[in-house]
Amino acid sequence: MTTTLVTGASGQIGSALVDQLLAQSQTVRRATSRTPTQPGEVQLNLATGEGLVAAFTGVDQLFLMCPPGHANQHELLIPAIDAAKIAGVRKVVLLSAMGANADDSIPLRRAELHLERSGLAWNVIRPNWFMQNFHTFWLHGIQTEGQIFLPVGAAKGSFIDTRDIAAVAAKLLSSDDFVNAAHDLTGSESLDHTQVAAILSRAAGRTIGYTDIPEEAMRQGLLGAGLPTDYTEFLLVILGAFKAGFAERITDGVQRITGKAPIRFEQYAQDFAERWR
Numbered sequence: 001m002t003t004t005l006v007t008g009a010s011g012q013i014g015s016a017l018v019d020q021l022l023a024q025s026q027t028v029r030r031a032t033s034r035t036p037t038q039p040g041e042v043q044l045n046l047a048t049g050e051g052l053v054a055a056f057t058g059v060d061q062l063f064l065m066c067p068p069g070h071a072n073q074h075e076l077l078i079p080a081i082d083a084a085k086i087a088g089v090r091k092v093v094l095l096s097a098m099g100a101n102a103d104d105s106i107p108l109r110r111a112e113l114h115l116e117r118s119g120l121a122w123n124v125i126r127p128n129w130f131m132q133n134f135h136t137f138w139l140h141g142i143q144t145e146g147q148i149f150l151p152v153g154a155a156k157g158s159f160i161d162t163r164d165i166a167a168v169a170a171k172l173l174s175s176d177d178f179v180n181a182a183h184d185l186t187g188s189e190s191l192d193h194t195q196v197a198a199i200l201s202r203a204a205g206r207t208i209g210y211t212d213i214p215e216e217a218m219r220q221g222l223l224g225a226g227l228p229t230d231y232t233e234f235l236l237v238i239l240g241a242f243k244a245g246f247a248e249r250i251t252d253g254v255q256r257i258t259g260k261a262p263i264r265f266e267q268y269a270q271d272f273a274e275r276w277r
């Protein structure tokens with residue numbers, strides 16, 4: 001039986017992925033940086049490297065993602081790729097981000113290249129901005145002022161539902177049909193934030209708007225929320241890329257790999273409507 005280690009197993013993508021791998025009768029090891037409390041959990045701190053050897057021993061496949069909050073993603077991911085290889089892991093599916101391959105010096109790209117050259121069987125998945133950000137990262141402004149506050153003008157994004165990312169990862173970890181390739185993953189439509197706000201308003205039954213804010217206001221907001229300076233600057237760079245139109249592209253990755261059309265924004269908004277009420 002195949003044993004798969006899932007990093008970020010308690011997170012949005014990881015938790016859905018675990019469910020899907022268990023449904024395929026795989027043996028799943030759930031990594032957590034905290035003290036394990038449940039059977040099947042293993043302690044692994046990607047920020048410090050603690051637990052790498054023990055976590056990967058006896059593992060066939062790895063779903064690897066960098067926890068949010070780190071701008072130096074390659075420093076967390078490359079040691080994990082190396083440890084996986086030493087432990088005899090056969091295949092690694094690495095979560096990257098759409099646009100990470102724009103330049104080989106980008107931290108996530110450095111990790112992608114390290115994996116591609118590792119000799120392991122590999123996939124890189126590069127999702128676009130998550131739909132789920134609207135009930136996590138951007139929720140505060142909606143709750144307090146009924147506004148999505150972002151410095152992205154009228155640019156559009158082909159937002160993806162994290163449940164589709166998990167479905168893609170589950171497929172890549174259950175067959176070699178798409179092995180040794182990178183896949184850009186998006187939703188099926190591109191929306192600007194005025195359109196997003198209208199969809200959220202309809203789903204939540206209250207008025208939610210979009211305010212295009214200056215980059216400096218975003219910087220102060222992120223720093224004020226306690227984000228580290230380097231991660232704040234990283235977010236501003238990728239928000240700048242969004243504003244420049246780089247998040248608009250639509251790919252067929254979800255449909256091609258899972259055989260199912262991506263979840264539409266309307267569906268996401270209905271499924272999570274309680275979060276904005």
Ligand SMILES: NC(=O)c1ccc[n+]([C@@H]2O[C@H](COP(=O)([O-])OP(=O)(O)OC[C@H]3O[C@@H](n4cnc5c(N)ncnc54)[C@H](OP(=O)(O)O)[C@@H]3O)[C@@H](O)[C@H]2O)c1
Pocket residue numbers: 007008009010011012013014031032033034044045046047048065066067068095096097098127128129130133162
């Ligand atoms: N948001 C977007 O629009 C977007 C777009 C493209 C790519 N991404 C990427 O998506 C990833 C986030 O995915 P997600 O939303 O599913 O995550 P999430 O829900 O925010 O969950 C984060 C996970 O990281 C784990 N974690 C925290 N600190 C850790 C550490 N030191 N070592 C190991 N694990 C740790 C947490 O588990 P424990 O607390 O149990 O350790 C948790 O399971 C990031 O890599 C981000 O770059 C995001």
